[in-house]
Amino acid sequence: MKVLIIEDTAELAEALIDFFVIGGHSADSAGDLASAYDFLSVSHFDLILLDIMLPDGDGRSLLRSVREKNDNIPIIVMTAKSEISDRIDVLDIGADDYIVKPFEFAELEARCRAVLRRQNGQNQIKLTFGKVNLFPLLAMLEFGDEQQQLRNRELRLLEIFFGSPKILFSKEQLTDRLFSISEDISENAIEVYIARIRKKLSGSGLEITTVRGLGYRLTEQNT
Known part of the structure; x- marks a missing residue:
């Protein structure tokens, strides 16, 4: 937020x-x-x-x-x-x-x-997309028998994607929502966090897809 x-x-x-x-x-x-x-x-x-x-x-x-x-x-x-x-x-x-x-x-x-x-208009205790549950208050990702604890920025980034699944977000939009104006942000900051949450989503049936030159979106695999 x-x-x-x-x-x-x-x-x-x-x-x-x-x-x-x-x-x-x-x-x-x-x-x-x-x-x-x-x-x-x-x-x-x-x-x-x-x-x-x-x-x-x-x-x-x-x-x-x-x-x-x-x-x-x-x-x-x-x-x-x-x-x-x-x-x-x-x-x-x-x-x-x-x-x-x-x-x-x-x-x-x-x-x-x-x-x-x-x-x-959402239940902020649990956000669901596909077969994956995101628990913002617990900073936890759950799918099947797997539970993944999330760091702060990983959680905030996943909240953005789970709040608008399948919607394309540019790098600039994600940077704007994730960081305050006063923070000194490196050029590859978003790529670093995208890579981290991709690892957390491994095996979940969801993925963060890259649309070259445009941005990222959360999708279900093979859809």
């Missing part, structure tokens, strides 16, 4: 980045609306955490802008306001959820999982 954190309190933003990175995700942070729009113009994000009170404006303007473009990216609003009218307001504008500051990171993580489940 790739997260954009829009928060002007540096300490909170840094703590959130550390929290998501430790969990195996990638995260970028924007301290104001202008920076947030810049991030959204150049990269794909799976989730936005949005503060309302920002130095250059109201975070609700960004929320409205995203929804007016018919972009259904999940957005969780982080607000210091606890009044019911404020909560109703952000939900009516298009927020998927809200959380009141200060909050426990465990609660935030649970809310992130919930909105992603609703958005994807």
Whole structure:
């Protein structure tokens, strides 16, 4: 999962980045609306955490802008306001959820999982394609009597493929979804992770196929 954190309190933003990175995700942070729009113009994000009170404006303007473009990216609003009218307001504008500051990171993580489940229409406990099961919360791949434990980036890459099987992803799309903008990525990083998950899928009946010059996709063998 790739997260954009829009928060002007540096300490909170840094703590959130550390929290998501430790969990195996990638995260970028924007301290104001202008920076947030810049991030959204150049990269794909799976989730936005949005503060309302920002130095250059109201975070609700960004929320409205995203929804007016018919972009259904999940957005969780982080607000210091606890009044019911404020909560109703952000939900009516298009927020998927809200959380009141200060909050426990465990609660935030649970809310992130919930909105992603609703958005994807999937059971995030188990993703299945062919005869293979992917368990994101356990970081485990299962087929037949075989179980393969996954490292963080292997898991995130397989989540992308299992979420959209048979769909072709370019190297650029995979890089964008797997790494934050601030990370220094080698040119062959995606090839390295593709090679790793191909080994993990060996004997499963699934394979990552290469479409030369275009990208990769997850398919069933002999189909």
